[in-house]
Amino acid sequence: MEQSKKLELARIANNIRVNIIEGVYNAGCGHPGGSLSIADIMAYLYFEEMKIDPKDPKAPARDRFVLSKGHTAPALYATLAERGFIPAEDIKTLRKTTSYLQGHPDMKGTPGVDMTTGSLGLGFSAACGMALSGKVTSAPYRVYAMLGDGESEEGQVWEAAMFAAHYKLDNLVAVLDWNGLQIDGPIVEVMNPTPHDEKFRAFGWHVISIDAHDFDAIEAAFAEARTVVGKPTVIIAKSVKGKGVSYMENKCEWHGQAPKEDLYKVAIADLEKIAESLK
Amino acid sequence: MANKKATRESYGEALAALGEKYDFLVLDADLAAATKTGMFKKKFPERFFDCGIAEGNMVSVAAGIATTGMKVFATSFAMFAAGRAYEQIRNSIGYPHLNVNIVGTHASITVGEDGATHQCSEDLALMRTIPGMSVICPADATEAYAAVEAVLNHDGPCYLRFGRFAVPDLTPELVPDYKFEIGKGVTYREGKDVTIVANGFMVHLAVEAAELLKAEGIDAGVINMHSVKPIDKELLIKAAKATGAIVTAEEHSIIGGLGAAVCEAISESCPVPVMRVGVEDTFGRSGKVPELLEMYGLTSANIAAKARAAIALKK
Numbered sequence: 001m002e003q004s005k006k007l008e009l010a011r012i013a014n015n016i017r018v019n020i021i022e023g024v025y026n027a028g029c030g031h032p033g034g035s036l037s038i039a040d041i042m043a044y045l046y047f048e049e050m051k052i053d054p055k056d057p058k059a060p061a062r063d064r065f066v067l068s069k070g071h072t073a074p075a076l077y078a079t080l081a082e083r084g085f086i087p088a089e090d091i092k093t094l095r096k097t098t099s100y101l102q103g104h105p106d107m108k109g110t111p112g113v114d115m116t117t118g119s120l121g122l123g124f125s126a127a128c129g130m131a132l133s134g135k136v137t138s139a140p141y142r143v144y145a146m147l148g149d150g151e152s153e154e155g156q157v158w159e160a161a162m163f164a165a166h167y168k169l170d171n172l173v174a175v176l177d178w179n180g181l182q183i184d185g186p187i188v189e190v191m192n193p194t195p196h197d198e199k200f201r202a203f204g205w206h207v208i209s210i211d212a213h214d215f216d217a218i219e220a221a222f223a224e225a226r227t228v229v230g231k232p233t234v235i236i237a238k239s240v241k242g243k244g245v246s247y248m249e250n251k252c253e254w255h256g257q258a259p260k261e262d263l264y265k266v267a268i269a270d271l272e273k274i275a276e277s278l279k
Numbered sequence: 280m281a282n283k284k285a286t287r288e289s290y291g292e293a294l295a296a297l298g299e300k301y302d303f304l305v306l307d308a309d310l311a312a313a314t315k316t317g318m319f320k321k322k323f324p325e326r327f328f329d330c331g332i333a334e335g336n337m338v339s340v341a342a343g344i345a346t347t348g349m350k351v352f353a354t355s356f357a358m359f360a361a362g363r364a365y366e367q368i369r370n371s372i373g374y375p376h377l378n379v380n381i382v383g384t385h386a387s388i389t390v391g392e393d394g395a396t397h398q399c400s401e402d403l404a405l406m407r408t409i410p411g412m413s414v415i416c417p418a419d420a421t422e423a424y425a426a427v428e429a430v431l432n433h434d435g436p437c438y439l440r441f442g443r444f445a446v447p448d449l450t451p452e453l454v455p456d457y458k459f460e461i462g463k464g465v466t467y468r469e470g471k472d473v474t475i476v477a478n479g480f481m482v483h484l485a486v487e488a489a490e491l492l493k494a495e496g497i498d499a500g501v502i503n504m505h506s507v508k509p510i511d512k513e514l515l516i517k518a519a520k521a522t523g524a525i526v527t528a529e530e531h532s533i534i535g536g537l538g539a540a541v542c543e544a545i546s547e548s549c550p551v552p553v554m555r556v557g558v559e560d561t562f563g564r565s566g567k568v569p570e571l572l573e574m575y576g577l578t579s580a581n582i583a584a585k586a587r588a589a590i591a592l593k594k
Contacts, residue, residue, distance in 0.1 A: 060348065107346070107375050115346060116375040122339045122367055129343020132328065136304065137349070156367075159336035167328070 006215050011278050012082055013043040017244045018271050019078035019091045025264040027095035030103070033254040034148060035075035037179040037212065037239035042079040044218045045144060054084035057111045063141050064130050066115040068123030069148035069177065070104040071256070076113065077101050085112035120148065121156030124174065128164045131172040131232075142226075145174045150182030152193040158203065164232040165204030172232040173225045174205075177212065179241035181252035200234045212239035246270050281447035282420070286479075287384040289423035290441045291315025294352065296424075298323045301431050303350035306341055308334045313443075314354045314384045338364040341379045342371035350378055350431060356390075357383030357440060361402035372436045373409040380430045381406075382439045386416075387530045388558060388575050389444035389480055391568045398563035404535025406438040407508045413461050414508040416440040416529075416537075418482035421450040422505060425459035433461055440479065442530070444568050447483050450503075464511035470500025473586045474518040477528035478504050478537050480577075481556070485528050487579035492586055499586055507537050512544045519549040524589035526554045528582050533557035552592035554585040 016039040024030035046052070050063040067076045074094065081088040086101075093099035100109040104118025114130075117123035127145035134141050151157060164172055176196055184190045193199075197207045206228045210217040218237075225233035241255070242248025245267040259267055294305055295318040309332045311317040320327035330337035334355050341353040354360065360383040361368070372379045385393075387400045406414045415430070415437060417423040423441060430437040450457050453467045467482070468489055477485035482503045489499040500522060502514060519525060525545065527538035538555030545553060558575055572578055 119370045125339030126343035129340035133347040159333035
């Protein structure tokens with residue numbers, strides 16, 4: 001990837017991270033850790049990979065994105081704001097009674113949200129349904145689903161994995177955000193779902209493993225997925241939970257709580273420092 | 280004597296016939312032979328998808344299909360459609376108000392020999408609690424077919440319930456100008472003394488009960504309330520005012536289903552005595568269907584007895 005493009009994507013991802021913090025801080029609650037971990041891939045998806053139009057968010061031929069790990073809605077909203085689907089200032093209304101930005105994504109209320117999610121495992125199946133419908137109608141779109149690694153403890157994830165391979169949904173790409181932490185602790189200690197690569201391969205998927213914060217690797221993975229015929233692709237993306245905010249990185253206590261004012265300021269300062277380095 | 284046919288059979292026939300006219304997909308979870316979606320599969324193999332024994336995934340897959348504008352039926356036994364996949368139906372379909380038709384066949388006691396694990400008497404109650412969900416329990420072959428076409432033209436999620444056991448196709452005989460409309464009850468017979476409000480398998484027994492009562496000089500009306508939600512409140516109030524007593528009859532728990540829905544509607548607008556015939560807060564068991572119906576009080580005699588009791592409460 002060209003250096004200028006890489007820098008641009010890094011700036012976008014950093015803006016997404018700033019708005020994740022703004023949203024969660026203003027809400028006084030929410031899920032920053034797993035939102036920050038996916039910001040780079042979200043930036044790549046919405047600015048490079050997906051065929052979408054913020055002016056026509058329901059276009060039938062558009063690519064679809066399903067945030068199956070729906071609790072990381074702040075990352076989706078920040079990305080939609082960055083891409084022009086929703087006004088950036090609305091991020092501060094997240095989780096408020098009068099806001100259209102629900103705690104978990106609501107496809108009826110938010111432009112650009114393709115599927116209502118929040119209950120883990122359900123979004124992945126819905127993405128399979130979108131991909132299947134695309135196959136039946138020979139529609140040109142591709143479907144992207146973002147899964148959590150903790151989410152993979154849900155049995156429905158493996159029902160969906162079986163389904164997607166059985167019906168050869170090569171228009172479906174799943175990204176597994178492997179940040180290694182869930183609410184109660186490291187995933188391997190809470191209920192070990194690893195190894196994800198061998199499991200998905202055994203279920204009939206094409207598996208690509210990458211560093212979730214390396215844009216060259218992200219680009220290569222999505223390009224490779226486009227070449228795969230007859231099977232769905234999963235990108236296992238090794239990420240840092242809380243990426244970009246010093247005190248949140250690799251700390252599972254930042255899975256589901258908002259920073260108070262002092263730590264909010266630290267988070268914004270951390271991200272401003274990164275922004276400086278990207279100039 | 281009317282022809283007898285199980286409503287699941289009519290479901291399969293309707294899918295196969297309406298597949299010519301409407302664009303939709305059909306999903307099943309390894310029960311196509313029993314639920315009769317196999318009839319559609321045979322005719323339109325490219326539009327039928329077996330999801331295997333994974334009902335939760337099937338329901339959320341159906342939701343994803345619906346987001347693309349494609350209509351879809353997701354089918355299993357009532358126990359595994361409405362019961363096992365309740366949360367998927369609520370969150371993937373109900374909350375985003377998607378055009379998915381959930382179909383539960385083999386509902387309640389008339390499953391017979393398979394016994395309690397497969398006799399879902401709670402599905403209508405579960406489905407009724409989901410905002411925006413239409414809940415429909417057709418009585419016979421004619422109505423089952425009409426209901427399938429109605430949900431294809433309906434905007435929003437629907438739950439359809441079909442039975443395993445053959446029932447007489449009474450509707451064309453009793454209601455010559457029959458028209459199916461979601462949320463509208465059908466009057467099978469006018470009465471003065473009491474109104475029997477029934478749905479699904481119990482409708483033909485309600486008609487029988489009205490005949491039993493007639494022999495005793497009691498004039499009982501019969502309403503087929505195929506839509507448990509939205510329920511036809513207007514017709515219920517009219518019946519309550521006209522007869523002053525109601526008996527409900529359903530092959531479902533007396534908690535949360537038709538009986539409960541009728542009580543809710545009546546108590547808020549025109550309170551009259553309501554007696555409920557149904558599965559009385561218990562599980563089913565294995566056995567021959569006629570024996571089980573006796574054992575669980577799902578009989579015309581029991582409906583008639585409750586009608587007398589309801590009339591007595593008027594005084």
